[in-house]
Amino acid sequence: MVALFSLWPFVNTVILSFTDARILQGGRFVGFDNYTRAFADPDFWTAACNSVLYLAVVVPALVLLPLALAVLVQKEVPGIGFFRSAFYTPVIASAVVVGLIWQWVLRSDGLVNTVFRRLDLISQPVPFLTDSTLLLFSAMLVTVWKGLGYYMVFYLAALGNVPASLYEAAALDGAGPVRRFFSITVPQVKPMMLLVGTLSAISALRVFTEVYILGGEGGGPGGGARTLPFLIRQVGLGFAGETGYAAAISLLLFLLTLVFSLLGRRLSKGDEE
Secondary structure, eight states: OHIIIIIHHHHHHHHHTTBOOBTTBOOOBOTTHHHHHHHTOHHHHHHHHHHHHHHHHHHHHHHHHHHHHHHHHHSOOTTHHHHHHHHHHHHHSOHHHHHHHHHHHHSTTSHHHHHHHHTTSOSSOOOTTTSHHHHHHHHHHHHHHHHHHHHHHHHHHHHHTSOHHHHHHHHHTTOOHHHHIIIIIHHHHHHHHHHHHHHHHHHHHTOOHHHHHHHTTTTSGGGTTOOHHHHHHHHHOSTTOOHHHHHHHHHHHHHHHHHHHHHHHHHHHHHHO
8 A cells, every 4th residue: 555655657757757648648769858847947947046046045044943943932921822822823724725825915005005005115116026135035935934833843842851950050050041042942942953954955946836826837937937846847738748747847846855864864873973
């Protein structure tokens, strides 16, 4: 059963990537043609660069911001449960709903542009959703906003395991909150930071919904905000969908994801040693 539902789809994707198969047509073996085509395809490089940029911005944000949030809501004070629930609410909302909310917030007549105009900060609407670069960063904002509460829970679990005696000893030595954070909290939760970094890197390379909801089926103006999963869908979708070429791009995305997963594992092992 494991081979049927997990291994076979992967093997089938590898086989397809060496064919010119389409949705309703059997494919013939074409060797590495799909891969050489991808490396010569400007759309592939645009999508690959967008995916790597997405990863470079989102991963540090999702490693550091949830940690800061967890430290803030860690202490048991009256009403803290409300704030924990509020920060976690975006996690349980569907990605489509979250995307639609942010589309309303960021469109030309949306909340942000309206507030900016009322404050006389802008004379023309900021093209959050109609400029490829701003659209990509808007999608990153949505990803970070939705992931904050999720990874905050990870850090709350890690912070709960830090011995209170360490903080008490540091306080007796005169260490302030900032010094205690960097000399005790960060080293103690470092394994969790590496885990969050690995998980958020994998998620960043798989991002699709945020770009689709905010930018539409084309992936923004001229497809400039397309990520690799977005390109795979476009190439392989429809009656004329090139499943062979889409499978080749999928395998390249898999290899990219594997590199970052192995890097995260390597850093984790190095930290343990």
